[in-house]
Amino acid sequence: MDSALFERLQCRRRGARFRNWAGTFQCQPAWHLAPTSEQVVIAIVCAARRGGLTVKAVGSGHSPSDIACTDSVMLNMDKMCRVLAHDAARCTATVEAGIRLRDLHTALAQRGLALSAVGSISDQSIGGAIATATHGTGLAYGDLSSAITALVLVDGTGARRECSAEADRDLFDAARCSLGALGIITQVTIQCEPAFMLRAVQTPTTLDAVLDDLDGVVQSAEHVRLWWFPHTDHAVVWRANRTRADTPRQSPESLVRDRLYGFHVYQLQLYKARFAPDDIPALAHEHFARRFDRRLEWVDDGFRVFNFDCLFPQYVNEWAVPLDRAAAALRQLRAWVDAQQQDPRGARVHFPVEVRFVRESTVWLSPAYRRAVCYIGVIMYRPYRTPVPYKRYWRAFEDIMRAHHGRPHWAKAHTMLYPELLAAYPRFADFVRLREACDPDGVFVNDYIRRHLIPPDPAQPRL
Protein backbone atom coordinates (compact mmCIF):
# COMPACT_ATOMS: atom_id res chain seq x y z
CA MET A 1 0.00 0.00 0.00
CA ASP A 2 1.22 3.50 -0.84
CA SER A 3 0.89 5.12 2.59
CA ALA A 4 2.69 8.32 1.43
CA LEU A 5 -0.12 8.86 -1.10
CA PHE A 6 -2.73 8.14 1.55
CA GLU A 7 -1.06 10.48 4.08
CA ARG A 8 -1.04 13.28 1.48
CA LEU A 9 -4.74 12.87 0.69
CA GLN A 10 -5.89 12.35 4.27
CA CYS A 11 -8.75 14.83 4.90
CA ARG A 12 -9.87 13.87 8.39
CA ARG A 13 -8.07 12.57 11.46
CA ARG A 14 -7.13 8.91 11.03
CA GLY A 15 -9.72 6.70 12.69
CA ALA A 16 -12.31 9.53 12.92
CA ARG A 17 -15.85 8.20 12.86
CA PHE A 18 -18.22 8.70 9.94
CA ARG A 19 -21.93 9.13 10.72
CA ASN A 20 -24.67 9.35 8.10
CA TRP A 21 -26.88 12.47 8.10
CA ALA A 22 -29.56 11.02 10.36
CA GLY A 23 -26.97 9.55 12.73
CA THR A 24 -28.52 6.11 12.29
CA PHE A 25 -25.35 4.39 10.99
CA GLN A 26 -21.70 4.99 11.70
CA CYS A 27 -18.32 3.46 11.01
CA GLN A 28 -14.65 4.12 11.60
CA PRO A 29 -12.70 4.22 8.34
CA ALA A 30 -8.97 3.62 8.66
CA TRP A 31 -8.41 6.33 6.04
CA HIS A 32 -10.48 9.35 4.97
CA LEU A 33 -9.06 10.42 1.61
CA ALA A 34 -10.16 13.32 -0.58
CA PRO A 35 -9.09 12.75 -4.20
CA THR A 36 -8.76 15.82 -6.39
CA SER A 37 -8.78 14.17 -9.82
CA GLU A 38 -9.50 10.99 -11.70
CA GLN A 39 -5.77 10.15 -11.81
CA VAL A 40 -5.69 10.29 -8.04
CA VAL A 41 -8.75 8.02 -7.79
CA ILE A 42 -7.00 5.51 -10.06
CA ALA A 43 -3.85 5.66 -7.90
CA ILE A 44 -5.91 5.09 -4.72
CA VAL A 45 -7.85 2.16 -6.14
CA CYS A 46 -4.65 0.51 -7.42
CA ALA A 47 -2.88 1.06 -4.10
CA ALA A 48 -5.83 -0.26 -2.12
CA ARG A 49 -6.07 -3.33 -4.33
CA ARG A 50 -2.37 -4.06 -3.93
CA GLY A 51 -2.64 -3.61 -0.17
CA GLY A 52 -5.79 -5.75 0.21
CA LEU A 53 -7.89 -2.76 1.34
CA THR A 54 -11.42 -1.86 0.32
CA VAL A 55 -12.59 1.55 -0.91
CA LYS A 56 -15.95 3.31 -0.50
CA ALA A 57 -16.85 6.65 -2.04
CA VAL A 58 -19.02 8.93 0.05
CA GLY A 59 -20.98 11.91 -1.23
CA SER A 60 -22.83 13.85 1.44
CA GLY A 61 -23.53 10.80 3.63
CA HIS A 62 -27.29 11.33 3.40
CA SER A 63 -28.21 7.68 2.83
CA PRO A 64 -30.26 6.40 5.75
CA SER A 65 -28.46 3.02 5.73
CA ASP A 66 -24.94 1.60 5.95
CA ILE A 67 -24.55 1.74 2.14
CA ALA A 68 -21.62 4.21 2.36
CA CYS A 69 -19.98 2.67 5.43
CA THR A 70 -16.52 1.12 5.53
CA ASP A 71 -13.79 0.50 8.08
CA SER A 72 -11.14 0.65 5.37
CA VAL A 73 -10.65 3.53 2.88
CA MET A 74 -13.39 6.18 2.60
CA LEU A 75 -13.16 8.49 -0.42
CA ASN A 76 -14.68 11.87 0.29
CA MET A 77 -15.62 13.15 -3.19
CA ASP A 78 -16.11 16.81 -2.20
CA LYS A 79 -13.03 18.05 -4.06
CA MET A 80 -14.20 16.54 -7.33
CA CYS A 81 -16.94 19.10 -7.90
CA ARG A 82 -16.11 20.94 -11.13
CA VAL A 83 -18.34 21.57 -14.11
CA LEU A 84 -16.30 20.15 -17.01
CA ALA A 85 -18.44 21.09 -20.02
CA HIS A 86 -21.91 21.98 -21.14
CA ASP A 87 -23.75 21.84 -24.43
CA ALA A 88 -26.44 24.51 -24.62
CA ALA A 89 -28.01 23.09 -27.79
CA ARG A 90 -28.39 19.59 -26.34
CA CYS A 91 -29.10 20.86 -22.81
CA THR A 92 -26.43 18.61 -21.29
CA ALA A 93 -23.77 19.25 -18.70
CA THR A 94 -20.74 17.15 -17.77
CA VAL A 95 -19.68 17.44 -14.14
CA GLU A 96 -17.41 15.71 -11.68
CA ALA A 97 -19.33 13.23 -9.55
CA GLY A 98 -18.69 14.90 -6.18
CA ILE A 99 -20.61 18.07 -7.00
CA ARG A 100 -23.52 18.67 -4.61
CA LEU A 101 -26.92 19.09 -6.22
CA ARG A 102 -27.35 22.57 -4.70
CA ASP A 103 -24.10 23.73 -6.38
CA LEU A 104 -25.12 21.95 -9.55
CA HIS A 105 -28.42 23.91 -9.62
CA THR A 106 -26.47 27.17 -9.38
CA ALA A 107 -23.93 26.16 -12.02
CA LEU A 108 -26.68 24.99 -14.38
CA ALA A 109 -28.74 28.15 -13.85
CA GLN A 110 -25.72 30.25 -14.84
CA ARG A 111 -25.78 28.32 -18.12
CA GLY A 112 -29.55 28.62 -18.56
CA LEU A 113 -30.17 24.97 -17.62
CA ALA A 114 -31.87 22.98 -14.87
CA LEU A 115 -32.43 19.39 -13.75
CA SER A 116 -35.92 18.28 -14.77
CA ALA A 117 -36.95 16.79 -11.43
CA VAL A 118 -35.23 16.48 -8.07
CA GLY A 119 -36.27 15.14 -4.67
CA SER A 120 -36.92 16.79 -1.34
CA ILE A 121 -33.39 18.05 -0.74
CA SER A 122 -30.34 19.13 -2.76
CA ASP A 123 -27.58 18.29 -0.29
CA GLN A 124 -26.58 15.07 -2.03
CA SER A 125 -23.69 14.66 -4.46
CA ILE A 126 -24.71 13.70 -7.98
CA GLY A 127 -22.56 10.52 -7.69
CA GLY A 128 -24.33 9.48 -4.47
CA ALA A 129 -27.76 10.45 -5.77
CA ILE A 130 -27.52 8.31 -8.90
CA ALA A 131 -25.88 5.42 -7.00
CA THR A 132 -29.25 4.89 -5.28
CA ALA A 133 -31.66 6.04 -8.03
CA THR A 134 -32.68 9.13 -6.10
CA HIS A 135 -35.97 10.46 -7.44
CA GLY A 136 -38.38 13.34 -7.34
CA THR A 137 -41.93 13.06 -8.60
CA GLY A 138 -43.81 13.35 -11.91
CA LEU A 139 -45.13 10.54 -14.04
CA ALA A 140 -43.42 11.90 -17.16
CA TYR A 141 -40.10 12.29 -15.30
CA GLY A 142 -37.54 9.64 -14.47
CA ASP A 143 -35.27 9.32 -11.46
CA LEU A 144 -31.88 11.05 -11.52
CA SER A 145 -30.13 7.88 -12.75
CA SER A 146 -32.22 7.97 -15.91
CA ALA A 147 -31.11 11.56 -16.61
CA ILE A 148 -27.49 10.42 -17.03
CA THR A 149 -26.42 10.17 -20.68
CA ALA A 150 -22.78 9.15 -20.16
CA LEU A 151 -20.41 8.50 -17.30
CA VAL A 152 -16.85 7.58 -16.45
CA LEU A 153 -15.88 5.24 -13.66
CA VAL A 154 -12.71 3.71 -12.26
CA ASP A 155 -13.31 0.00 -11.79
CA GLY A 156 -11.82 -2.34 -9.20
CA THR A 157 -8.74 -3.02 -11.34
CA GLY A 158 -8.00 0.70 -11.60
CA ALA A 159 -9.16 0.84 -15.23
CA ARG A 160 -10.90 3.96 -16.53
CA ARG A 161 -14.23 2.97 -18.14
CA GLU A 162 -16.39 5.27 -20.26
CA CYS A 163 -19.95 4.34 -21.08
CA SER A 164 -23.10 5.77 -22.65
CA ALA A 165 -26.07 4.57 -24.70
CA GLU A 166 -23.67 4.23 -27.65
CA ALA A 167 -20.58 2.86 -25.88
CA ASP A 168 -20.67 -0.19 -23.57
CA ARG A 169 -24.45 -0.19 -23.18
CA ASP A 170 -24.56 -2.89 -20.50
CA LEU A 171 -22.10 -1.06 -18.28
CA PHE A 172 -24.10 2.13 -18.86
CA ASP A 173 -27.42 0.57 -17.85
CA ALA A 174 -25.81 -1.00 -14.79
CA ALA A 175 -23.60 1.89 -13.67
CA ARG A 176 -26.30 4.57 -13.65
CA CYS A 177 -27.58 3.00 -10.40
CA SER A 178 -24.78 0.84 -9.05
CA LEU A 179 -24.77 1.32 -5.25
CA GLY A 180 -21.06 2.10 -5.52
CA ALA A 181 -20.42 -1.55 -6.40
CA LEU A 182 -18.96 -1.24 -9.90
CA GLY A 183 -16.41 1.48 -9.32
CA ILE A 184 -15.81 5.07 -8.36
CA ILE A 185 -17.77 7.32 -10.70
CA THR A 186 -15.61 10.32 -11.54
CA GLN A 187 -17.80 12.23 -13.99
CA VAL A 188 -21.31 12.16 -15.40
CA THR A 189 -23.10 13.85 -18.28
CA ILE A 190 -26.63 14.86 -17.37
CA GLN A 191 -29.62 15.53 -19.61
CA CYS A 192 -31.02 18.84 -18.40
CA GLU A 193 -33.64 21.19 -19.79
CA PRO A 194 -33.82 24.97 -20.16
CA ALA A 195 -34.06 26.61 -16.72
CA PHE A 196 -37.68 26.86 -15.60
CA MET A 197 -39.89 28.10 -12.82
CA LEU A 198 -42.64 26.07 -11.20
CA ARG A 199 -46.01 27.14 -9.90
CA ALA A 200 -46.98 24.86 -7.02
CA VAL A 201 -50.45 24.51 -5.57
CA GLN A 202 -50.98 22.54 -2.37
CA THR A 203 -54.52 21.57 -1.37
CA PRO A 204 -55.99 19.74 1.60
CA THR A 205 -58.16 16.73 0.83
CA THR A 206 -58.88 13.23 2.12
CA LEU A 207 -57.10 9.97 1.38
CA ASP A 208 -60.35 8.43 0.13
CA ALA A 209 -60.87 11.25 -2.35
CA VAL A 210 -57.34 10.77 -3.69
CA LEU A 211 -57.47 6.98 -3.88
CA ASP A 212 -60.89 6.94 -5.54
CA ASP A 213 -59.33 8.78 -8.50
CA LEU A 214 -55.61 8.14 -8.17
CA ASP A 215 -54.98 8.02 -11.94
CA GLY A 216 -56.73 11.37 -12.36
CA VAL A 217 -54.77 12.93 -9.50
CA VAL A 218 -51.42 11.63 -10.78
CA GLN A 219 -52.09 13.07 -14.21
CA SER A 220 -53.50 16.38 -12.98
CA ALA A 221 -50.11 18.17 -13.16
CA GLU A 222 -46.54 17.67 -14.42
CA HIS A 223 -45.36 16.91 -10.88
CA VAL A 224 -47.68 15.51 -8.22
CA ARG A 225 -46.94 14.27 -4.72
CA LEU A 226 -49.14 13.69 -1.75
CA TRP A 227 -48.97 13.16 1.94
CA TRP A 228 -51.39 11.12 4.01
CA PHE A 229 -51.57 11.72 7.77
CA PRO A 230 -51.80 8.28 9.47
CA HIS A 231 -54.48 7.90 12.19
CA THR A 232 -56.60 10.35 10.16
CA ASP A 233 -58.13 10.53 6.69
CA HIS A 234 -56.40 13.87 6.04
CA ALA A 235 -54.23 14.16 2.95
CA VAL A 236 -52.51 16.95 1.05
CA VAL A 237 -51.96 17.04 -2.70
CA TRP A 238 -49.05 19.09 -4.08
CA ARG A 239 -49.12 19.85 -7.78
CA ALA A 240 -46.51 21.76 -9.77
CA ASN A 241 -46.36 22.90 -13.38
CA ARG A 242 -43.82 24.87 -15.37
CA THR A 243 -44.72 28.54 -15.62
CA ARG A 244 -43.45 31.59 -17.49
CA ALA A 245 -40.01 32.70 -16.38
CA ASP A 246 -41.17 36.28 -15.68
CA THR A 247 -43.78 35.24 -13.10
CA PRO A 248 -42.88 36.97 -9.84
CA ARG A 249 -41.57 34.72 -7.09
CA GLN A 250 -43.83 34.04 -4.11
CA SER A 251 -42.91 32.12 -1.00
CA PRO A 252 -45.20 29.73 0.89
CA GLU A 253 -43.10 30.02 4.09
CA SER A 254 -44.60 31.49 7.22
CA LEU A 255 -42.33 32.19 10.16
CA VAL A 256 -44.93 31.32 12.78
CA ARG A 257 -46.63 28.40 11.03
CA ASP A 258 -43.58 26.70 9.52
CA ARG A 259 -40.61 27.66 11.71
CA LEU A 260 -42.06 28.25 15.13
CA TYR A 261 -44.85 25.68 15.12
CA GLY A 262 -43.72 23.40 12.26
CA PHE A 263 -40.22 22.93 13.64
CA HIS A 264 -39.87 23.82 17.32
CA VAL A 265 -43.33 23.24 18.85
CA TYR A 266 -44.01 20.19 16.73
CA GLN A 267 -40.67 18.65 17.64
CA LEU A 268 -41.36 19.21 21.33
CA GLN A 269 -44.81 17.63 20.99
CA LEU A 270 -43.31 14.60 19.23
CA TYR A 271 -40.72 14.28 21.97
CA LYS A 272 -43.41 14.33 24.65
CA ALA A 273 -45.42 11.78 22.67
CA ARG A 274 -42.46 9.44 22.95
CA PHE A 275 -43.59 8.93 26.55
CA ALA A 276 -47.34 9.20 25.80
CA PRO A 277 -47.82 7.48 22.41
CA ASP A 278 -51.60 7.65 22.69
CA ASP A 279 -51.27 11.42 22.05
CA ILE A 280 -49.95 10.74 18.54
CA PRO A 281 -53.31 10.46 16.67
CA ALA A 282 -54.48 13.80 18.13
CA LEU A 283 -51.12 15.29 17.23
CA ALA A 284 -51.58 14.14 13.63
CA HIS A 285 -54.92 15.99 13.48
CA GLU A 286 -53.37 19.10 15.02
CA HIS A 287 -50.34 19.05 12.71
CA PHE A 288 -52.62 18.85 9.69
CA ALA A 289 -54.98 21.57 10.98
CA ARG A 290 -52.20 24.00 11.87
CA ARG A 291 -49.96 23.63 8.84
CA PHE A 292 -51.75 21.94 5.96
CA ASP A 293 -55.49 22.61 6.12
CA ARG A 294 -55.33 25.52 3.68
CA ARG A 295 -54.67 26.06 0.00
CA LEU A 296 -51.16 27.35 -0.75
CA GLU A 297 -49.80 28.59 -4.06
CA TRP A 298 -46.31 29.76 -4.86
CA VAL A 299 -43.82 30.21 -7.69
CA ASP A 300 -40.06 29.82 -7.69
CA ASP A 301 -37.10 28.25 -9.48
CA GLY A 302 -37.91 24.59 -10.16
CA PHE A 303 -35.38 23.12 -7.73
CA ARG A 304 -36.55 25.43 -4.89
CA VAL A 305 -40.12 24.29 -5.39
CA PHE A 306 -39.15 20.60 -5.49
CA ASN A 307 -37.09 20.89 -2.28
CA PHE A 308 -38.56 21.35 1.15
CA ASP A 309 -37.44 21.33 4.77
CA CYS A 310 -37.22 17.72 5.96
CA LEU A 311 -37.18 18.96 9.57
CA PHE A 312 -35.19 16.81 11.97
CA PRO A 313 -33.40 13.44 11.66
CA GLN A 314 -35.81 10.57 11.16
CA TYR A 315 -36.13 6.87 10.60
CA VAL A 316 -37.25 6.35 6.99
CA ASN A 317 -38.20 3.51 4.71
CA GLU A 318 -39.45 3.81 1.15
CA TRP A 319 -40.48 1.33 -1.52
CA ALA A 320 -41.67 1.63 -5.11
CA VAL A 321 -44.75 -0.34 -6.18
CA PRO A 322 -46.12 -0.56 -9.73
CA LEU A 323 -48.47 2.34 -10.34
CA ASP A 324 -51.55 0.12 -10.65
CA ARG A 325 -50.88 -1.31 -7.17
CA ALA A 326 -50.53 2.05 -5.42
CA ALA A 327 -54.13 2.59 -4.30
CA ALA A 328 -54.47 -0.96 -2.95
CA ALA A 329 -51.13 -0.73 -1.13
CA LEU A 330 -52.08 2.56 0.51
CA ARG A 331 -55.51 1.25 1.52
CA GLN A 332 -53.86 -1.78 3.11
CA LEU A 333 -51.40 0.42 4.98
CA ARG A 334 -54.25 2.55 6.29
CA ALA A 335 -56.16 -0.55 7.41
CA TRP A 336 -53.07 -1.68 9.34
CA VAL A 337 -52.66 1.71 11.06
CA ASP A 338 -56.39 1.78 11.93
CA ALA A 339 -56.18 -1.71 13.42
CA GLN A 340 -53.16 -0.68 15.49
CA GLN A 341 -55.09 2.29 16.80
CA GLN A 342 -57.81 -0.02 18.16
CA ASP A 343 -55.16 -1.91 20.10
CA PRO A 344 -54.00 -0.13 23.28
CA ARG A 345 -50.54 -1.63 22.76
CA GLY A 346 -50.56 -1.12 19.00
CA ALA A 347 -48.10 0.97 17.00
CA ARG A 348 -48.57 4.72 16.67
CA VAL A 349 -47.26 6.48 13.59
CA HIS A 350 -45.66 9.94 13.79
CA PHE A 351 -45.19 11.43 10.38
CA PRO A 352 -47.19 11.71 7.16
CA VAL A 353 -46.67 9.01 4.54
CA GLU A 354 -45.17 10.54 1.40
CA VAL A 355 -46.35 9.35 -2.02
CA ARG A 356 -44.56 10.16 -5.30
CA PHE A 357 -44.62 8.97 -8.89
CA VAL A 358 -41.77 8.14 -11.28
CA ARG A 359 -41.60 7.19 -14.95
CA GLU A 360 -40.29 3.78 -15.97
CA SER A 361 -36.56 3.39 -16.49
CA THR A 362 -34.07 1.31 -18.47
CA VAL A 363 -31.52 1.38 -15.65
CA TRP A 364 -31.15 -2.24 -14.47
CA LEU A 365 -31.33 -1.60 -10.73
CA SER A 366 -33.70 1.35 -10.74
CA PRO A 367 -36.79 0.41 -8.69
CA ALA A 368 -38.65 1.86 -11.70
CA TYR A 369 -36.97 -0.60 -14.10
CA ARG A 370 -39.48 -1.32 -16.88
CA ARG A 371 -42.47 -0.05 -14.89
CA ALA A 372 -43.88 3.31 -13.84
CA VAL A 373 -43.95 3.36 -10.06
CA CYS A 374 -45.47 4.95 -7.04
CA TYR A 375 -42.93 5.48 -4.25
CA ILE A 376 -44.45 5.18 -0.79
CA GLY A 377 -42.28 6.52 2.02
CA VAL A 378 -42.84 6.05 5.75
CA ILE A 379 -41.13 8.15 8.38
CA MET A 380 -40.82 7.99 12.16
CA TYR A 381 -39.53 10.67 14.48
CA ARG A 382 -36.07 9.97 15.88
CA PRO A 383 -35.37 11.91 19.05
CA TYR A 384 -31.75 12.33 20.06
CA ARG A 385 -30.59 9.37 22.17
CA THR A 386 -34.18 8.21 22.82
CA PRO A 387 -35.22 5.22 20.75
CA VAL A 388 -38.76 5.10 19.36
CA PRO A 389 -40.42 1.78 18.51
CA TYR A 390 -40.61 1.79 14.72
CA LYS A 391 -39.68 -1.77 13.74
CA ARG A 392 -43.20 -3.21 13.96
CA TYR A 393 -44.38 -0.47 11.56
CA TRP A 394 -41.47 -1.20 9.21
CA ARG A 395 -42.25 -4.94 9.18
CA ALA A 396 -45.92 -4.36 8.37
CA PHE A 397 -45.02 -1.74 5.76
CA GLU A 398 -42.47 -3.98 4.03
CA ASP A 399 -44.89 -6.95 4.05
CA ILE A 400 -47.50 -4.80 2.31
CA MET A 401 -44.95 -3.47 -0.19
CA ARG A 402 -43.77 -7.01 -0.97
CA ALA A 403 -47.35 -8.18 -1.49
CA HIS A 404 -47.67 -5.47 -4.15
CA HIS A 405 -44.41 -6.32 -5.97
CA GLY A 406 -42.56 -3.47 -4.32
CA ARG A 407 -38.85 -2.78 -4.66
CA PRO A 408 -37.07 -0.88 -1.89
CA HIS A 409 -35.25 2.44 -2.28
CA TRP A 410 -31.58 1.43 -2.31
CA ALA A 411 -30.42 4.23 -0.01
CA LYS A 412 -32.70 3.20 2.82
CA ALA A 413 -32.22 0.36 5.30
CA HIS A 414 -34.43 -2.40 3.93
CA THR A 415 -34.70 -6.15 4.31
CA MET A 416 -34.77 -7.32 0.70
CA LEU A 417 -31.74 -9.57 0.34
CA TYR A 418 -30.02 -11.27 -2.57
CA PRO A 419 -32.49 -14.12 -3.32
CA GLU A 420 -35.50 -11.81 -3.32
CA LEU A 421 -33.68 -9.15 -5.33
CA LEU A 422 -32.87 -11.77 -7.92
CA ALA A 423 -36.59 -12.38 -8.37
CA ALA A 424 -37.55 -8.69 -8.21
CA TYR A 425 -35.14 -7.35 -10.86
CA PRO A 426 -35.08 -8.99 -14.33
CA ARG A 427 -31.44 -7.89 -14.91
CA PHE A 428 -30.17 -8.55 -11.38
CA ALA A 429 -28.13 -11.62 -12.36
CA ASP A 430 -26.54 -9.60 -15.18
CA PHE A 431 -25.66 -6.86 -12.73
CA VAL A 432 -24.08 -9.38 -10.35
CA ARG A 433 -21.99 -10.85 -13.18
CA LEU A 434 -20.89 -7.39 -14.27
CA ARG A 435 -19.95 -6.50 -10.69
CA GLU A 436 -17.73 -9.56 -10.51
CA ALA A 437 -16.05 -8.56 -13.76
CA CYS A 438 -15.60 -4.90 -12.77
CA ASP A 439 -14.41 -5.66 -9.28
CA PRO A 440 -12.81 -9.14 -9.27
CA ASP A 441 -11.03 -8.59 -5.94
CA GLY A 442 -13.96 -7.04 -4.10
CA VAL A 443 -12.32 -3.62 -3.67
CA PHE A 444 -15.76 -1.95 -3.42
CA VAL A 445 -17.44 -4.55 -1.23
CA ASN A 446 -18.80 -3.50 2.16
CA ASP A 447 -21.43 -5.08 4.41
CA TYR A 448 -24.28 -3.54 2.41
CA ILE A 449 -22.95 -4.91 -0.91
CA ARG A 450 -22.28 -8.29 0.70
CA ARG A 451 -25.84 -8.46 2.04
CA HIS A 452 -27.61 -7.40 -1.11
CA LEU A 453 -25.43 -8.17 -4.13
CA ILE A 454 -23.38 -11.25 -3.29
CA PRO A 455 -24.89 -14.75 -3.35
CA PRO A 456 -25.36 -15.90 0.26
CA ASP A 457 -23.63 -19.24 -0.25
CA PRO A 458 -20.61 -19.08 -2.58
CA ALA A 459 -20.80 -22.88 -2.96
CA GLN A 460 -24.12 -22.49 -4.76
CA PRO A 461 -23.86 -22.45 -8.54
CA ARG A 462 -24.08 -18.99 -10.08
CA LEU A 463 -26.86 -18.29 -12.53
Ligand SMILES: Cc1cc2nc3c(=O)[nH]c(=O)nc-3n(C[C@H](O)[C@H](O)[C@H](O)COP(=O)(O)OP(=O)(O)OC[C@H]3O[C@@H](n4cnc5c(N)ncnc54)[C@H](O)[C@@H]3O)c2cc1C
Ligand atom coordinates in the same frame (compact mmCIF):
# COMPACT_ATOMS: atom_id res chain seq x y z
C1 LIG B 1 -33.30 14.47 4.45
C2 LIG B 1 -33.21 13.50 3.28
C3 LIG B 1 -34.04 13.68 2.19
C4 LIG B 1 -33.96 12.80 1.11
N1 LIG B 1 -34.82 12.97 0.07
C5 LIG B 1 -34.83 12.08 -0.95
C6 LIG B 1 -35.74 12.21 -2.03
O1 LIG B 1 -36.53 13.14 -2.08
N2 LIG B 1 -35.72 11.25 -3.00
C7 LIG B 1 -34.86 10.19 -2.95
O2 LIG B 1 -34.91 9.35 -3.85
N3 LIG B 1 -33.95 10.07 -1.97
C8 LIG B 1 -33.92 10.98 -0.97
N4 LIG B 1 -33.00 10.85 0.04
C9 LIG B 1 -31.99 9.80 -0.09
C10 LIG B 1 -30.73 10.36 -0.78
O3 LIG B 1 -31.04 11.00 -2.00
C11 LIG B 1 -29.78 9.19 -1.09
O4 LIG B 1 -29.43 8.59 0.11
C12 LIG B 1 -28.52 9.61 -1.85
O5 LIG B 1 -27.84 8.44 -2.20
C13 LIG B 1 -27.61 10.46 -0.98
O6 LIG B 1 -26.54 10.98 -1.75
P1 LIG B 1 -25.14 11.19 -1.05
O7 LIG B 1 -24.32 12.06 -1.92
O8 LIG B 1 -25.33 11.61 0.36
O9 LIG B 1 -24.57 9.71 -1.10
P2 LIG B 1 -23.98 8.84 0.09
O10 LIG B 1 -25.07 8.56 1.07
O11 LIG B 1 -22.76 9.48 0.59
O12 LIG B 1 -23.61 7.51 -0.70
C14 LIG B 1 -24.62 6.70 -1.25
C15 LIG B 1 -24.00 5.62 -2.12
O13 LIG B 1 -23.40 6.24 -3.25
C16 LIG B 1 -22.07 5.79 -3.40
N5 LIG B 1 -21.31 6.86 -4.03
C17 LIG B 1 -21.25 8.16 -3.68
N6 LIG B 1 -20.46 8.81 -4.55
C18 LIG B 1 -20.04 7.91 -5.46
C19 LIG B 1 -19.18 7.97 -6.59
N7 LIG B 1 -18.64 9.11 -6.99
N8 LIG B 1 -18.95 6.84 -7.29
C20 LIG B 1 -19.51 5.66 -6.91
N9 LIG B 1 -20.31 5.55 -5.85
C21 LIG B 1 -20.58 6.67 -5.13
C22 LIG B 1 -21.62 5.49 -1.98
O14 LIG B 1 -20.52 4.61 -1.96
C23 LIG B 1 -22.88 4.84 -1.45
O15 LIG B 1 -22.93 3.51 -1.89
C24 LIG B 1 -33.03 11.71 1.12
C25 LIG B 1 -32.18 11.55 2.22
C26 LIG B 1 -32.27 12.44 3.29
C27 LIG B 1 -31.36 12.23 4.48
